[in-house]
Amino acid sequence: MRKEQRTVPRYFLDPTLAGTSNGRPVRVVDLGVKGGRLELASPIEPGTVIDLAIGTIHLKATVLWCQVDALNFAADYDGYLAGVAFNEPSDAVEQLVQDLHSLGRAVRIEELRSHDRYRITAPLTGSFGDFAPISIVDISVRGARLATIRRIGTGYTRVLRFQVDDAMGPIEVTAKVAWCRPSPMGREFHVGLEIDGAQEKLREAIQLLCTRNEARIDMDSLRRKFDAMRLASRLTEKPKVAV
Numbered sequence: 663m664r665k666e667q668r669t670v671p672r673y674f675l676d677p678t679l680a681g682t683s684n685g686r687p688v689r690v691v692d693l694g695v696k697g698g699r700l701e702l703a704s705p706i707e708p709g710t711v712i713d714l715a716i717g718t719i720h721l722k723a724t725v726l727w728c729q730v731d732a733l734n735f736a737a738d739y740d741g742y743l744a745g746v747a748f749n750e751p752s753d754a755v756e757q758l759v760q761d762l763h764s765l766g767r768a769v770r771i772e773e774l775r776s777h778d779r780y781r782i783t784a785p786l787t788g789s790f791g792d793f794a795p796i797s798i799v800d801i802s803v804r805g806a807r808l809a810t811i812r813r814i815g816t817g818y819t820r821v822l823r824f825q826v827d828d829a830m831g832p833i834e835v836t837a838k839v840a841w842c843r844p845s846p847m848g849r850e851f852h853v854g855l856e857i858d859g860a861q862e863k864l865r866e867a868i869q870l871l872c873t874r875n876e877a878r879i880d881m882d883s884l885r886r887k888f889d890a891m892r893l894a895s896r897l898t899e900k901p902k903v904a905v
Contacts, residue, residue: 673768709873784876789822
């Protein structure tokens, strides 16, 4: 039976796994059958295809984003954090994360709360119902934050439209306003949208934006998520028995 790819889980690894990227050492921070995150000593250009080795597992992976690592998972390792997508799903990776999970070395990242948010770094405009133009400030597969010169009421539900490139064409998703408040600049409003049922469409758009350096992962939200994962890992550790 075909797997429902939208619900494939990712696992935070504690401790991280050693691996190599094009022969250079990396640490694997989290992992799933479709991709993961790496700690590495030097940056890799988004869009680069790498040879990734994790133990005896060898994969082709595409770098989606790469930026300075502000998470400090290991005091002796200072460098960069990169998100990668595997060019093909891997049964070996699936077995690996299952084995690590059974050993208590992999904590499932709950997707309800932890969809990654990406900050838009190049102008991305569109429309939201009767409001146009709007600017997209950040985006995830479950929501977005807009900037607009007019206030939009909570509960307003319309189609959000924007376009990433000609080949992909216009992206249209139904969204609902969760909140609206003045932006820090005070000359516009920021609007938080909830989006449901369009994960694959938005994931494809985000991946393209990342490989063109037009979107970057929000390191603040990523840090909060990983801090929660580390805490959960510590709380589930079995107490050591003195001998």
